[in-house]
Every structure is written in C-alpha cells, then in structure tokens.
Amino acid sequence: MSASDPVSEQLASVLEWLASEPADDPHAELNALRGRLGRLPEAAAGGAPLVQCIDEFEARVLDVCGRLKPRLLNAALPLSHELHAVAGELVEALLEVAGKLGEMAAATRERWRPVRRGDPMAVTARALGLVHEAFVVAAMGGAVTPPGLWLAAYGIVEAGGGFDALVSARPETAAADALHALKRLLALAVLQPESLTARELVWANDYLEGVADEGALSRETLMPAASSFWIDSGEDLPPIATIRSAPPVAEGLVHFSAFGVSRALTGQLDWLKERIAEAEAVGLERDGELLEPDASGLPVGLTPVEMVSLLRRMRDRWALPPNRGQSRRAYRYSVQVCVGLRAVWEAARSDGATERISEWMVYNESPGGYALMSVEGVTGSLSAGMAVALRRDAGHPWSVCIVRWIRSDSPGQVELGLQLVAQTCTPVTIGFRGGEVQSTTHALILPPLPALRRNQAILAPAGTYASRRFVLVHESEHLYVAQARVLSLDMQTANVELFQYEIDPYPI
Known part of the structure; x- marks a missing residue:
C-alpha cells in the first residue's frame, strides 16, 4: 500500500477485523x-485501503458460503429454523458484497477517481460470481429468488461497461470472464432450479462451469426462437421464455439462449448411456468402475x-423450455396428502390406514x-421429483402425482407444484x-391416461429399471404373478422412474 493511500480509523478497524x-x-x-460492510464509504471516495477491504470481504463471505453449502446439500426440506435463517443471511451478505464490487467496477471506469486502476470487467466478473452464489444458496434452501437479485445482476453488468x-x-x-459468469447464471436460472434436488442443482x-460459454447473448433475437429468452434489464425478472411471452417492443432488450449448451451435452449423454449399456452387458454394476465419468469431463x-x-x-429445458398448455384455476380446499412412494404404496395397500397422511391446501x-x-x-423430507398422492377424503381414490417444484420461504410453510400421473393406483x-438387488421392489401400477400414455405404467423407485423384462406380483384376495416387458421409459427423476409396460405374451 503506497504512502499516498492513508488508512482512516474507520477502515483500520475493519481491516483489523478482516x-x-x-x-x-x-x-x-x-x-x-454485514455490520462492518455497511460502514464502508462509497467506492468512489476510497482508495487502495478500501479496495483491499472489499477484496477481503469477498473472500470472507465466500468462506462462509463454502462452509454452509455442504449443510444445505444434505439437508431435508423444509429447512430447520436455524439453517433457514443462516442461509437467508448468507444470501443477503453475498448480494451486499456483490453490490460493493459493482460500485468498485463503476468507480474503476472513472479514471480520475481515487481507486486502484484496473479492468472494470474483471471486477464485474467477480461481482456476478457472488450474485450467482446467492442464487444457488437460495435455490438449495428451496427459497424463491430473493427480491432485487436480478436488478443487482443487471446493474453490475451496467456498472462494468x-x-x-x-x-x-x-x-x-x-x-x-464476465460474460461467462452471466451466461452461467442465466443458464442455471432457466433450468428451473425449484424442480431440482439440491444434489442435482449443485x-x-x-x-455449467465448463459449458456455459456455449450459450448465446445478443441484442438481436436468437434462433431457434422456441429456445430463446429475453431480458429487460430494468425489471427485477429472470430471463423470460419467448415461447411463453413474446418480448415487448422496447429498446434495450437482451436475448439469451442455452440451445448451444443443450447440443454440447448430447455427446456426453450418449457416452454415458453407452457405458451403462456396456456395464449391463458384461454384468457389472451400473455404478461400478466401468462408469467412472472422468474420461467425459463430467462432475x-x-x-x-x-x-x-x-x-x-x-437438454430438454434448454432446447425447448416447457410451456404451460393448460390454464390454472384458483381454488381453496383441503386434501389429504401422502408423501413418498413407499408411503403411497402402503396407503394404497391398506386402504389409507396409515399415520403418514397429512392435511394440505390446494x-x-x-x-x-x-x-x-x-x-x-x-x-419429514420433501424434494423435487418424489411421488405424492392426494385425495379429497377417505371416500375418494388416491391421485398419484410427481413433485415438479418445491418452494419453502419459511420453515413452517412449503408449497408444492404437482404433475398428475394417475387418478388411481x-x-x-x-x-x-439381471437387477442389482436379488429381491422385489415396491411399485405402483398406474392405469392408462389418455393425455399422457396409452398403456399401463409402473411407478418405481429410481434405479429400479434394469432390463426389458421384469416379474410383477400383485397380492390381493388372490396372488397374481406375471412376466412383463417395458415398452418405454417415460420419466426419470432423482426419486422415481415411470415406464409403460405390457404383459409379456412369450415369457421366458
């Protein structure tokens, strides 16, 4: 630090704490x-000591982030009161430090300001990285995107140039580097993180660290239009899918597409499927050494x-963002809910006589x-992709659904978005x-549903499907045993998989 940059008493105490x-x-x-960060002077009024303070605040908040994310990774939703509070404080701290970096980027562009000379875009990249971490932490905790996050990101971009x-x-x-940081944030946002588990999100x-550059950012409309999103930097909104809402006629719009990222992952997806097929062919476990992903560069x-x-x-969400095809209607009525495939299986088998039924509001x-x-x-534990059943009362059959998204803005409240997959089970x-486990697995038979499938389907725990043929056992008044074969694998989540089947007319 040069002699021309004296350290004020205010900054000296902050540096001592840092x-x-x-x-x-x-x-x-x-x-x-956060208390000490709030006492810092504006970036334009400081010099090298202030820059040093902001640099060390960045390292300090990232240290907390590195310690807290593993806890969020293994935590069940909804979070405990303590973990929910700390995650919220961390998100706010990340955004506050990012704001200071944004101020520093803007001051760096004004060469007459007493700020260490440097590239404002380098500072912008760091600031966007903190906004990105705030977005990830909030999503891992099941919270909605914090108000002001998108305005903060867009404002940081403007501050840097x-x-x-x-x-x-x-x-x-x-x-x-700044462009990479922004593309990575945008690509993650359009994946709909509320529909992913914490492990999937991480x-x-x-x-995305390795492939985000395959995304595109432009002032012009990007093709294919069905894969593009538009951004109004004056609004606190994430990228909006063009397929859902046409961009307004306005100046200053920015367009983003992750279509290139979806194409880039196709080769890795094919590689993985080939390795799994090879493992099954030679009788190895599908998670064994044959499938070590290092050669593909996958995390x-x-x-x-x-x-x-x-x-x-x-791939599907980047190539063709989902578009709501059915209108929603507001209702308010209570339902009985059973969460988790095993709990639904037990409730269906015992005609609802289970303690794992709770009351929710539609x-x-x-x-x-x-x-x-x-x-x-x-x-208990809730996560995206798990099975849920609901019914009006004991006189109605269980409707089977999959959790499409989950939000939890407070420890005592959770919201679920459910996709209906069957009206009964x-x-x-x-x-x-050839299954890895030499035993049967609990599952649900789902009847045909005209809007989704023509055949009966099986809903089973993730990883159950191991070959085309399987044995099906139904215990009721009479024991029914049959051999069946899979027709198509229709859905895979972190918790369950759904596949259509038929009774095999030529059992082996």
Missing part, C-alpha cells in the same frame, strides 16, 4: 461481516444413472396438476431380470 480468524458460527460471522461490452467480448479477456452448476456427485436422468432434463389446479400449500406444518412388487 485479519482475524472467521467465527465458527456462521450466524455470528455473517452478522459481524454494459451488455454491449459483454456481447462484443473477445476471448480470453476480462469481459469474456451438479448442474458444476457442469462428480451423482451416479451415472442419475446423471443420465438429469442431463436429459437439462390453492390452484389444472387438468394436469395442482399447487399445494402445507396446513399442518411439514415433518394399484400397489404391487416387481423384480427385474
């Missing part, structure tokens, strides 16, 4: 961090079967699904030829 060891308690650390500077960025420059985030954290399921969904519905809100409070057990 030099101390971080508190073990994230709550105490974040409280102290604007969207035009990013669009025209040359490779291997600071502007290219894996997708790590995956760790999921099994190969889980990767295939997630990559398929990522607040809107469409022919294809429901949106529910917890009424009694939630215990039959509990059975199944066992696949």
Whole structure:
C-alpha cells in the first residue's frame, strides 16, 4: 500500500477485523461481516485501503458460503429454523458484497477517481460470481429468488461497461470472464432450479462451469426462437421464455439462449448411456468402475444413472423450455396428502390406514396438476421429483402425482407444484431380470391416461429399471404373478422412474 493511500480509523478497524480468524458460527460471522460492510464509504471516495477491504470481504463471505453449502446439500426440506435463517443471511451478505464490487467496477471506469486502476470487467466478473452464489444458496434452501437479485445482476453488468461490452467480448479477456459468469447464471436460472434436488442443482452448476460459454447473448433475437429468452434489464425478472411471452417492443432488450449448451451435452449423454449399456452387458454394476465419468469431463456427485436422468432434463429445458398448455384455476380446499412412494404404496395397500397422511391446501389446479400449500406444518423430507398422492377424503381414490417444484420461504410453510400421473393406483412388487438387488421392489401400477400414455405404467423407485423384462406380483384376495416387458421409459427423476409396460405374451 503506497504512502499516498492513508488508512482512516474507520477502515483500520475493519481491516483489523478482516485479519482475524472467521467465527465458527456462521450466524455470528455473517452478522459481524454485514455490520462492518455497511460502514464502508462509497467506492468512489476510497482508495487502495478500501479496495483491499472489499477484496477481503469477498473472500470472507465466500468462506462462509463454502462452509454452509455442504449443510444445505444434505439437508431435508423444509429447512430447520436455524439453517433457514443462516442461509437467508448468507444470501443477503453475498448480494451486499456483490453490490460493493459493482460500485468498485463503476468507480474503476472513472479514471480520475481515487481507486486502484484496473479492468472494470474483471471486477464485474467477480461481482456476478457472488450474485450467482446467492442464487444457488437460495435455490438449495428451496427459497424463491430473493427480491432485487436480478436488478443487482443487471446493474453490475451496467456498472462494468454494459451488455454491449459483454456481447462484443473477445476471448480470453476480462469481459469474456464476465460474460461467462452471466451466461452461467442465466443458464442455471432457466433450468428451473425449484424442480431440482439440491444434489442435482449443485451438479448442474458444476457442469455449467465448463459449458456455459456455449450459450448465446445478443441484442438481436436468437434462433431457434422456441429456445430463446429475453431480458429487460430494468425489471427485477429472470430471463423470460419467448415461447411463453413474446418480448415487448422496447429498446434495450437482451436475448439469451442455452440451445448451444443443450447440443454440447448430447455427446456426453450418449457416452454415458453407452457405458451403462456396456456395464449391463458384461454384468457389472451400473455404478461400478466401468462408469467412472472422468474420461467425459463430467462432475462428480451423482451416479451415472442419475446423471443420465438429469442431463436429459437439462437438454430438454434448454432446447425447448416447457410451456404451460393448460390454464390454472384458483381454488381453496383441503386434501389429504401422502408423501413418498413407499408411503403411497402402503396407503394404497391398506386402504389409507396409515399415520403418514397429512392435511394440505390446494390453492390452484389444472387438468394436469395442482399447487399445494402445507396446513399442518411439514415433518419429514420433501424434494423435487418424489411421488405424492392426494385425495379429497377417505371416500375418494388416491391421485398419484410427481413433485415438479418445491418452494419453502419459511420453515413452517412449503408449497408444492404437482404433475398428475394417475387418478388411481394399484400397489404391487416387481423384480427385474439381471437387477442389482436379488429381491422385489415396491411399485405402483398406474392405469392408462389418455393425455399422457396409452398403456399401463409402473411407478418405481429410481434405479429400479434394469432390463426389458421384469416379474410383477400383485397380492390381493388372490396372488397374481406375471412376466412383463417395458415398452418405454417415460420419466426419470432423482426419486422415481415411470415406464409403460405390457404383459409379456412369450415369457421366458
């Protein structure tokens, strides 16, 4: 630090705290961090000491982030009160430090300001990285995107030089780094993180580190139009799918597409499927050494079967964002809900005589699904992709659904978006030829549903499907045993898989 940059008493106390060891308690650390951050002068009024402070605040908040994310990764939704509070404080701290970096980027562009000279786009890239972390932490905790996050991201881009500077960025420059950070954030946002488990979200985030540059950012409409999104930097909104809402006639719009990313992952998806088929052919476990993903450059954290399921969904959402085809109607009535495939199986088998039934409130519905809100409070574990059954009362059959998204803005309240997959179900057990586990697995027979499938289907735990043929056992007044064969695998999530089948006319 040069002699021309004296340290004020205000900054000296902040630097002294920054030099101390971080508190073990994230709550105490974040409280102290945010309190001292709020006392910093504006970036334009500082010099090298202020820049040093902001640099160290960035490292400090990222340290807390690195310690808290593993806890969120393994936490069940809804979060505990303590973890929910700390996650919320971390999100706010990340955005506050990002705002300081944005101020520093703007001041760096004004060369007469007493701020260390540097590339404002390099600072912009760091600030966008913090906004990105805030988005990930909030999504891992099941919370909606914090108000102001998108305005913060767009404001940081403008502070660093604007969207035009990013669009025209040359490779291997600071502007290219900022562009990469923005594309990664946008690509993750359009994946609909509320529909992913925390493990899937972290894996997708790590995956994007290597392929986000395949996305496109432009002032012009991008093709194919069905895969493009538009951004109004003056609104606190994420990228909006063109297929859902046509862009307004206005100046300053920015267009984004992850279609290139969806094409880039196709080769890796094919590679994984080939390796799984090879493993099955030689009798190895599908998660064994034959499927080590290092050769493909894929992140760790999921099994190969889980990767295939997630990559398929990522590809589909980037190539053709889902468009609501059915209108929703507001309702308000209570329903009985059974959460989890095993619990649904037991409820269907015992005609609803189970303690795992709770009361929820439907607040809107469409022919294809429901949106529910917890009424009694939630215990247990909820996650996107799991099976849920609901009914009006004991006189109605169980409607089987899949959790499409989950939101939890407070520990005592959870909202679920459900996709209807059957109006009734039959509990059975199944066992696949060549399966890894030499036993049967609980599953549900789902009747044909004209809007979705022509044949009967099986809803089973994720990873059950191991070959084309399987044995089906139904215990009722009479024992029914049959051999069946899979016709198509229609759905895979982190929790369940759904496939159509038929009774095999030529059993082996």
